[in-house]
Amino acid sequence: MEGFWEFVGSFWWLIFPLGGVIGGGIKGLQEWDERRRRDKIELARIKYGQTNQAQPPAPQPTRFGKVTDADVQRLLAEHDEVKRRWLSYELDVAKLIDYPMMSDMREPLTVEFHRARRNADGLRPANPKELKDPDRFVGYRTAVQDLAVAFDVAEREARRRRTSDFADNERAVLARAKQLIALAEDRGASREERQTAYRRAMHELEGLIVVPDEATDALEQRIAGQLPEAPRPRRDTENGDPGGRDTQRA
16 A cells, blocks of 8 residues: 555656546547437438428528518518427327327437527527627527427427337327317317316326426316306395305294
């Protein structure tokens, strides 16, 4: 043991170059992991025919780097369109049952879409006039392009896989839950039938797919908006008793 410490004391200066080597190795591993993640996403884009070149041409600033109001409005509209397409899943429980990958944050393509969504949303200014600055416009445009590609790739994979990742008995449960959702939204069903169907559907989906709070809130609002008001108890106006009972003593 004494020999070890003597060696350390004699060659203490090796700590600095070795530290650099170790630090460089850790940084290299991080960069490799990031490259591997990006390569997987790019391979998926190529596999499903969605590359940046395959996207519709994004709005470009006019010559001399000047950004027009039309440039800004087209770019904002492109961003809004991707958000609209996403909300068609986010707010529709039945659609999520058909394409569960769109809400599964264990899926790399779903995670990549949400990462791109947060980035694009974060770069979108409250005042569109701020995008008249060419640098801000180009940064936001790149984020919107990445968002559109990420969504297209995730949606194509979700539509390809549908519920194929589930076992036969699990697919049967999903099908039953979808039927219950349809009953819950059926105007012809009674209040009790619709409320019971909704509760049963949510119970069936537990542990199978992730239903965002926004989807359940939207479904509950649609059901509540379509249900007739519950009949109010008849009030006896003569003695003030809501049930019509005579509470006065004889």
